[in-house]
Structure formats: structure tokens, C-alpha cells
Amino acid sequence: MTAELDLRAITLDRDGRRVLDGLDLALAAGERLAIRGANGAGKTTLLRLIVGLERPTSGEVVLAGTPCSSEADFRRARPAIGFLFQDSDDQLFSPTVIEDVAFGPLNLRVPRKEAFARASAQLDAFGLGHLADRPVHRLSGGEKRLVCLAGLFVMRPRVLLLDEPTNALDEEAGARLIDHLNAFPGAMLIATHDPALPARLGAGQRLLRQGRLAGD
Amino acid sequence: MTGAQGSDRDLRPHLIAAVLAALAIAALHRLPVALAALTLAAGFALAARPDPRRLLHRLAHVEGFLLILLVFLPFTTPGEALFRLGPLTATTEGATRALLILCKVNAMALTLFTLFDRAAVEWLGRSLAALGVxxxxxxxxxxxxxxxxxxxxxxxxxxxxxxxxxxxxxxxxxxxxxxxxxxxxxxxxxxxxxxxxxxxxxxRGGSLAAAPMPPMTRPAWVRITSVAVLAAGFVLADRVA
Structure with a gap:
């Protein structure tokens, strides 16, 4: 069975510093893995590299069995990969919640009416139906994060990349997010420095240190 | 001004020189004089040994704005026919005016580039305040x-x-x-x-108060004076000859 994603001997230099150094990582369908590491260890860079927002200095990124090196390659792979940004404000950009959630399906060329119907259903599934017409910049931090996640789920991805998903969320908002994530059947790669999070998601753990992954 | 080297901190001389140069260049009417101003500005810009990519990048912005003007002016200014393009007639007056504007705008762009390429932007506010702005x-x-x-x-x-x-x-x-x-x-x-x-x-206690600056140095005054003389020279050449 082909891995959802397969990173082979990835090296990445930035500003004369080696951020990733011969890193190997494979994620099977439905597998959950947490990458832990200190601030600045390269966790975010690793996630960005998977969706092609960053390119390796050397090494290979293989997504669903297809080696990806150009923007065109990554463009084909991106609909199947949902990326939850660390700062929700970077992710939400539409005036209202419903428009932001419908943005993904519209990118996948789903007809307008159906895209909004899907977005609406997704919000209802998250218990966020009442927020549909709210301006995104007026939401609370927890609501923003959930709306971001709804915007990813509605695209029906096979893989989720989560960058510090519970960061800056209170206990309750964090728990809600984790409930939704635990209902997700696909594969999951989580970058976090929260020691409790991997267990709550039933995810394996690897440590990112000095540009390589260690431990199980 | 992004990626500035930040080696020049007291920007008062730069600002004064820029205003003088702008006034003089804006006042030019005659193509040969404007061409001379452009040549001089290009000379100064190159003498400062700029990063060529950055210089071209800046100029590309300017040229983009000018393009429309260069295309339309020759055909929209009344005067003697220079050439015809289908139903459109380009005039000598229009072409001359387009060239004049091209020279003046580029001369100004190069002057600003020379003056501010190495300027430390963080000091701009302080310098403006010290000038009494x-x-x-x-x-x-x-x-x-x-x-x-x-x-x-x-x-x-x-x-x-x-x-x-x-x-x-x-x-x-x-x-x-x-x-x-x-x-x-x-x-x-x-x-x-x-x-x-x-x-x-x-x-944190109210508004930004600009830190005071020491008086300008003698070399700065010398430079300002030479710019003023050059500027006056160009305007004179434009009017007298």
C-alpha cells in the first residue's frame, strides 16, 4: 500500500543554517503521528515542505505515491491534504464564516450553490451553524480555529497537517477541537510542543532535533 | 527602501537634496537639458555602485507607470505629423513631450535611488522631525x-x-x-x-517623540550646497540657452 506521504533524505538550508538534515518520514493511510520539538526546531518548516510552500535543498517529497517537485505537482496533491495553520488569522480571509468554509470546495470547482450547501452542512456538523454569517475577524480564538478546521474538513482531505492545533486555546475549545480531530478517519501529522496532545489524539511520537527525527 | 543597507543615518541632507533636485527637475522644459540631467543622475547612481538587480527592479516600477503615457502622448498631442499608424497620427510635439517626461521622471527616480538606497529608514522620522516637519x-x-x-x-x-x-x-x-x-x-x-x-x-506613555539630532556636519552642508548649485545650473541652462 502506498504511503500518504513519504519524505526521503530531506535537507533544507535557510539563511546559511541547516534546518532539516537528511530527514526521512513516512505516513501511512489513517496513521497519526506527532512531531515534537522545541521552538525553532523546524516543525512548521517540515509541514510547509509537505504541501510545497517550501522546497527542500535536496531530497524527495512523495505524496500518495507521486514524487512532487514543481508547483504543478504540489497543486495536484494539495486538495487531499488539509493544512491547519498555527495562527488562524493567517488562514481565514473571507468576510464571513460561510464564505471562508465554501472557499475550498469552490477551488475544487464545485458549483456555487452546492459549495455553500456543503459548507453549511459542515458548520452544522461542527455545531457552528449559528456562526455562518458572522464576520471572521469578530470570532473568538477558539471559534476561529474550529472554522479553519471546518474549512479543511469540507474539502474531504485524506491527510491533515496540524501546526500546534491547540495553541492559545482554552481547555474547552481545545477539547472540542480534539473531539472533531478524533472523528477524522484520515492520516494526521501533528507538529506540537504540547506533551499531552499526542496521547489525546492517539498518535505516535517522534522528536525533531537537529534536523532529524528520533525515537518512537 | 526595503533591504536598505542602513549606513546613512542622518537623512536630513538627503531629504534637502531630494527636494532641491525635485524642484529643479520639475522645472525643466527643454529636452537637451532634461537629457543632460538624466545622464548626470545616471552617472551618480552608477558611481554609488548599487546592487544592479535592485536598481533595475526600482526602475522597472517607474517604467511601468510611464508606459501608458509614452504610448498615448504622441497620438493625443496636437501638432505636426511625425508618422501615421492606421487612422492615428503621431505628432512631433507629442513625441518630444513624451521623451521629456521620460527623461525627467527617470532622472528623478535615479536621484532618489542614489540618495536613499543606503538610507536607514528607521531614521527617516527622526530626520524629518529635526527638519521641523x-x-x-x-x-x-x-x-x-x-x-x-x-x-x-x-x-x-x-x-x-x-x-x-x-x-x-x-x-x-x-x-x-x-x-x-x-x-x-x-x-x-x-x-x-x-x-x-x-x-x-x-x-507606554503617549505619542512617539522623535529623538533630537545634532546639528548637520560641515560635509553635509557642502553636499547640500553642491546639489543646490547643480540644480540652479540646470534651471538656468533650461531658461537661458
Missing amino acids: PARFVRLTELLLRHSHTARDGLARQSQAMRARAFRPATNLHTMISTGHLIGGTLLRAFDRAERVEEAMRL
Whole structure:
């Protein structure tokens, strides 16, 4: 069975510093893995590299069995990969919640009416139906994060990349997010420095240190 | 002024020289004199040994604006026919005027580039204040510099987030709407942030007070005087000859 994603001997230099150094990582369908590491260890860079927002200095990124090196390659792979940004404000950009959630399906060329119907259903599934017409910049931090996640789920991805998903969320908002994530059947790669999070998601753990992954 | 080297801190001489040069170049009427001004400005710009890519990048911005003018002026100014293009007639007067504007704008762009390429932008506000520019204007300039950077960063991160959600710009309604949202969202966020910065500034004890600067040095005065002489020379040449 082909891995959802397969990173082979990835090296990445930035500003004369080696951020990733011969890193190997494979994620099977439905597998959950947490990458832990200190601030600045390269966790975010690793996630960005998977969706092609960053390119390796050397090494290979293989997504669903297809080696990806150009923007065109990554463009084909991106609909199947949902990326939850660390700062929700970077992710939400539409005036209202419903428009932001419908943005993904519209990118996948789903007809307008159906895209909004899907977005609406997704919000209802998250218990966020009442927020549909709210301006995104007026939401609370927890609501923003959930709306971001709804915007990813509605695209029906096979893989989720989560960058510090519970960061800056209170206990309750964090728990809600984790409930939704635990209902997700696909594969999951989580970058976090929260020691409790991997267990709550039933995810394996690897440590990112000095540009390589260690431990199980 | 992004990526400035920051080696020049007292920007008062630069600012004064820029105003003098702008006044003189704007006053030029005759093509040969404007051409001479352009040549001199190019000479100064090259003598400063700039990063050629940055220089070309800056000039490309200017040329982009000029292009429309260069194309339309020859055909829209009345005068003696120079050549015909289908039903359109280009005039000598129009072509001359287009060339004059091209020379003047580029001379000014090169002058500004030479003066400010190595300027430390953080010192701009202080230098303006020391020149007696009203505090409100100084503050506007400083905040503009600060916020245009953060807004640009925000714009870059959001367009990446859009790409990560499989957005592909195309000629369709969805792209137009999304681009509108992107720009509107960036502005909205920039306003919010500006308000927070303002609040944080107030909490730390009120407004930005520009630090005082020592008097300008003698070499600075010499440079300003030579720019003034050059500027006057060009205007005289333009009027007298």
C-alpha cells in the first residue's frame, strides 16, 4: 500500500543554517503521528515542505505515491491534504464564516450553490451553524480555529497537517477541537510542543532535533 | 527602501537634496537639458555602485507607470505629423513631450535611488522631525513604513494559505471574489493591528517623540550646497540657452 506521504533524505538550508538534515518520514493511510520539538526546531518548516510552500535543498517529497517537485505537482496533491495553520488569522480571509468554509470546495470547482450547501452542512456538523454569517475577524480564538478546521474538513482531505492545533486555546475549545480531530478517519501529522496532545489524539511520537527525527 | 543597507543615518541632507533636485527637475522644459540631467543622475547612481538587480527592479516600477503615457502622448498631442499608424497620427510635439517626461521622471527616480538606497529608514522620522516637519506628518510616515511591512507579511501568509487550500488564480468570478476578500481582509486586519499598536503606544506613555539630532556636519552642508548649485545650473541652462 502506498504511503500518504513519504519524505526521503530531506535537507533544507535557510539563511546559511541547516534546518532539516537528511530527514526521512513516512505516513501511512489513517496513521497519526506527532512531531515534537522545541521552538525553532523546524516543525512548521517540515509541514510547509509537505504541501510545497517550501522546497527542500535536496531530497524527495512523495505524496500518495507521486514524487512532487514543481508547483504543478504540489497543486495536484494539495486538495487531499488539509493544512491547519498555527495562527488562524493567517488562514481565514473571507468576510464571513460561510464564505471562508465554501472557499475550498469552490477551488475544487464545485458549483456555487452546492459549495455553500456543503459548507453549511459542515458548520452544522461542527455545531457552528449559528456562526455562518458572522464576520471572521469578530470570532473568538477558539471559534476561529474550529472554522479553519471546518474549512479543511469540507474539502474531504485524506491527510491533515496540524501546526500546534491547540495553541492559545482554552481547555474547552481545545477539547472540542480534539473531539472533531478524533472523528477524522484520515492520516494526521501533528507538529506540537504540547506533551499531552499526542496521547489525546492517539498518535505516535517522534522528536525533531537537529534536523532529524528520533525515537518512537 | 526595503533591504536598505542602513549606513546613512542622518537623512536630513538627503531629504534637502531630494527636494532641491525635485524642484529643479520639475522645472525643466527643454529636452537637451532634461537629457543632460538624466545622464548626470545616471552617472551618480552608477558611481554609488548599487546592487544592479535592485536598481533595475526600482526602475522597472517607474517604467511601468510611464508606459501608458509614452504610448498615448504622441497620438493625443496636437501638432505636426511625425508618422501615421492606421487612422492615428503621431505628432512631433507629442513625441518630444513624451521623451521629456521620460527623461525627467527617470532622472528623478535615479536621484532618489542614489540618495536613499543606503538610507536607514528607521531614521527617516527622526530626520524629518529635526527638519521641523510637523509631528503629525512625521508620525504618519513612520507608521506607514511600519504597517506596510506587517501588512505585506500578512498578505504573503494569507495567499499561501489560499494555495494550501488548492486555490488557483484563473479568469473567473471565484478568483475575482477571492482576491477581493484577500485584499479586504488584509486591510481590515491592518486596521485592527494599527489600533492595537496605537493602544500599546498609548499605554507606554503617549505619542512617539522623535529623538533630537545634532546639528548637520560641515560635509553635509557642502553636499547640500553642491546639489543646490547643480540644480540652479540646470534651471538656468533650461531658461537661458
